[in-house]
Amino acid sequence: MAGDYFELKARGTNIRTEVMAGITTFLTMAYIIFVNPDMLSKTGMDKAALVAVTCLVTAIATIIAGVFGRAPIAMAPGMGLNAFFTYTLVLNNKLEWQTALGAVFVSGFLFLLLTLIGLRKKLIEAIPPAIIAAISVGIGLFITFIGLVNLKVIVHSEATLVSAGAIHAKTLIGLAGLLFMLFLEMKGIKGSLLIGIVFSTLLAIAFGYVNRPEKLISFNVDIKPIAFQLDILAVLKWGLFGSIFSLMFMDMFDSIGTLVACCHQAKMVDGDGKIRGLDRLLAIDAIATMTGALFGTSTTTSYIESAAGIEQGGRSGLTSVVTGGLFLLAILFVPLVGIVPEYATAPALIMVGLFMMKEVRAIDFANLSEAFPAFIIIVMIALSYSISTGLAFGFISFVLIKSASGRIRDIKPAMWIIAILSVAFLAGDKLGDLVKGIQ
Numbered sequence: 001m002a003g004d005y006f007e008l009k010a011r012g013t014n015i016r017t018e019v020m021a022g023i024t025t026f027l028t029m030a031y032i033i034f035v036n037p038d039m040l041s042k043t044g045m046d047k048a049a050l051v052a053v054t055c056l057v058t059a060i061a062t063i064i065a066g067v068f069g070r071a072p073i074a075m076a077p078g079m080g081l082n083a084f085f086t087y088t089l090v091l092n093n094k095l096e097w098q099t100a101l102g103a104v105f106v107s108g109f110l111f112l113l114l115t116l117i118g119l120r121k122k123l124i125e126a127i128p129p130a131i132i133a134a135i136s137v138g139i140g141l142f143i144t145f146i147g148l149v150n151l152k153v154i155v156h157s158e159a160t161l162v163s164a165g166a167i168h169a170k171t172l173i174g175l176a177g178l179l180f181m182l183f184l185e186m187k188g189i190k191g192s193l194l195i196g197i198v199f200s201t202l203l204a205i206a207f208g209y210v211n212r213p214e215k216l217i218s219f220n221v222d223i224k225p226i227a228f229q230l231d232i233l234a235v236l237k238w239g240l241f242g243s244i245f246s247l248m249f250m251d252m253f254d255s256i257g258t259l260v261a262c263c264h265q266a267k268m269v270d271g272d273g274k275i276r277g278l279d280r281l282l283a284i285d286a287i288a289t290m291t292g293a294l295f296g297t298s299t300t301t302s303y304i305e306s307a308a309g310i311e312q313g314g315r316s317g318l319t320s321v322v323t324g325g326l327f328l329l330a331i332l333f334v335p336l337v338g339i340v341p342e343y344a345t346a347p348a349l350i351m352v353g354l355f356m357m358k359e360v361r362a363i364d365f366a367n368l369s370e371a372f373p374a375f376i377i378i379v380m381i382a383l384s385y386s387i388s389t390g391l392a393f394g395f396i397s398f399v400l401i402k403s404a405s406g407r408i409r410d411i412k413p414a415m416w417i418i419a420i421l422s423v424a425f426l427a428g429d430k431l432g433d434l435v436k437g438i439q
Helices: 015-029 032-043 047-067 081-092 097-116 119-126 129-150 169-186 192-206 238-265 278-295 306-311 317-337 342-362 368-383 387-404 413-438
Strands: 075-077 154-157 161-164 300-302
Touching: 015 306, 015 317, 032 047, 032 075, 032 081, 032 097, 032 342, 047 075, 047 278, 047 300, 047 317, 075 278, 081 097, 081 129, 081 238, 097 119, 097 238, 097 278, 119 413, 129 154, 129 342, 129 368, 129 387, 169 192, 169 342, 192 342, 238 278, 238 300, 238 306, 238 387, 238 413, 278 300, 306 317, 368 387, 387 413
Parallel strands: none
Antiparallel strands: 075 300, 154 161
């Protein structure tokens, strides 16, 4: 029955292969169970509830992608997007986390509207491969920077903005975990990030920096501290337009590279090279964002770690159903996850950044009309500490350079829309401040 629904025979796969692929995807991305709560808890959200919600939302979104999208794509709170939620919206912009969740929900709703009218698909097809690759590289560099800061390898400096920090025992524990992750990855062992996090945590317990959990499993999971606490009405004001647009803007392009790369790898393309069922997957992505905001987490999006399961032979939605089921099971281990320290998860951020940096190979640096916008995206995401700002600068520079060099035909109509949206985004915060000043 499952074989017929998921078209296993037609896709050249079987139940055993799909199950193994689903397990592989879970092991590869299970680090999110530790990293996402650790990052979002800096906003004042309850960490234990965040662990449960991260597992729950990931499970729901991934199973839906498998059952209705029929694709081996896993979805979870996005790396980079959770950083934007924490550091930009809440810590820098001084929003309450409830209001920030409201912004996530509204951005997901607007995202769904763009998908239903077909605009999102057009935008995806308008962006050159080099620019898509640069988005991945830039976010990777940004996430790596956050990991180094969390590990205290990089610290604030009044003289030089940032500098190398002093080496402490906890830093050494984190670096040991990083080396262990690298060793496992070089040996081709699946779940290297998860194993590395566990290794660092065990070291922390051994040296007395972390107390052992009182219990390993809990059936009394409480998500009420953050679930359905979002404040949508607080978001519906002009001054927060820039925040909503930023989330929508980032989610749009965060999922582009993942869906394009993974669906091609899973051979979900037709004779013209277009992805089959892309509209459905995009709609699921938007709905997942709204669902995640309701339960209490940052923007949910497609995960590049899905490629690990696809490499193991996953070709259908059954892979995602298995992955989602394992995340549901992980909810029972909330007490165990809660003891994991920040310096144990920081190496995982660095490793994710390393993986995302691989996309730099897709950028042709001999073609300056595309290399420069790609370069700007990479540099500005990291140095401005804002993913959306880096994207906006890159998209605008692409259109300007192509126009100035007389190659306007290389710019697709949808790319002009993206450039206009980018200008609106960069101007949004300034206009919002102006309106606040007038009021």
